[in-house]
Amino acid sequence: MTAPSSAPDTAVVGPIALVRRPSPRVADGLTTHIERQAVDAELAAEQWAGYVAAMRGTGWRTVEVDAADECPDGVFVEDTVVVMGRTAVLTRPGAPSRRAEVAGTGDALRELGFDVRELGAGTLDGGDVMQVGDRVYVGRGGRTDAAGVAALRSAAALLGRTVVAVPLTRVLHLKSAVTALPDGTIIGYPPIVDDPGFFPLFRPMPEEGGAHVVDLGEGRLLIAASAPRSADLLADLGFTPVPVEIGEFEKLEGCVTCLSVRLRTPR
Ligand SMILES: NC(=O)NCCC[C@H](N)C(=O)O
Secondary structure (H helix, E strand, C coil): CCCCCCCCCCCCCCCEEEECCCCCCHHHCCCCCCCCCCCCHHHHHHHHHHHHHHHHHCCCEEEECCCCCCCCCCCCHHHHEEEECCEEEECECCCHHHHHHHHHHHHHHHHCCCEEEECCCCCECHHHEEEECCEEEEEECCCCCHHHHHHHHHHHHHCCCEEEEEECCCCCCHHHHEEECCCCCEEECHHHCCCHHHCCCEEECCCHHHHCCEEEECCEEEEECCCHHHHHHHHHCCCEEEEECCHHHHCCCCCHHHHCEEECCCC
8 A cells, every 4th residue: 555645544533535546558448338538648647636636625635555557447446345334345346357456455445454355246346336324225237246236235234234226227337327415315317327216315417427426524525527517506505516627537437436435434
């Protein structure tokens, strides 16, 4: 694990986020649901630095997982783990080319004192997992299979959490379609949500990039700069949007959630 970006990391007690810098091969990242477009690796590195700066600017300490230069999609660190309290379940990504990304995440989390476990069966991407209180929604789609859902369900049950499987056919990951506001409202872009009826409170957003926010605390929401109308809508609801430019990652079906893993205070 690379040295933390600020204070010494003796214990995980505050807002800390794992990040992983983009590989020089980021332009070779996977695309599944969208047409491949040229990705500028240098611009991607700049945008990643801007993303990290936005997190740090709102009080988060970022800890870098060791770089995985041989993995084009390594920057999408969210997909390698599901963190529930002090327990970190390492995933088995649905795309075989991404499996080498997982070990480094495990090393970083062990060093931070987490109880690191293996998924044990099936495939699952962290981007398919949306936690809202004790409910853990899991997208059952292209990357996460039934055995992966079942394995996460067993791990979550030990921690008093319930897994709800959600069908996903129109987009890469569940959190490409929907994310949660701090008040538990689920926001999403309707053309890519299979069935909004799965969520107790659903608010449609006007742009695809507006379906994704990262809760930074104190009402602040990290959101892609590609979704200005959604940012306005969130501001109108009393939240504070924090826009970041992530266009090079959007070309690879990435969004704001997938570039970090927030580590919460143990519950
Ligand atoms: N959680 C996420 O939304 N991850 C984005 C992963 C994008 C990457 N190009 C992939 O296809 O795996």
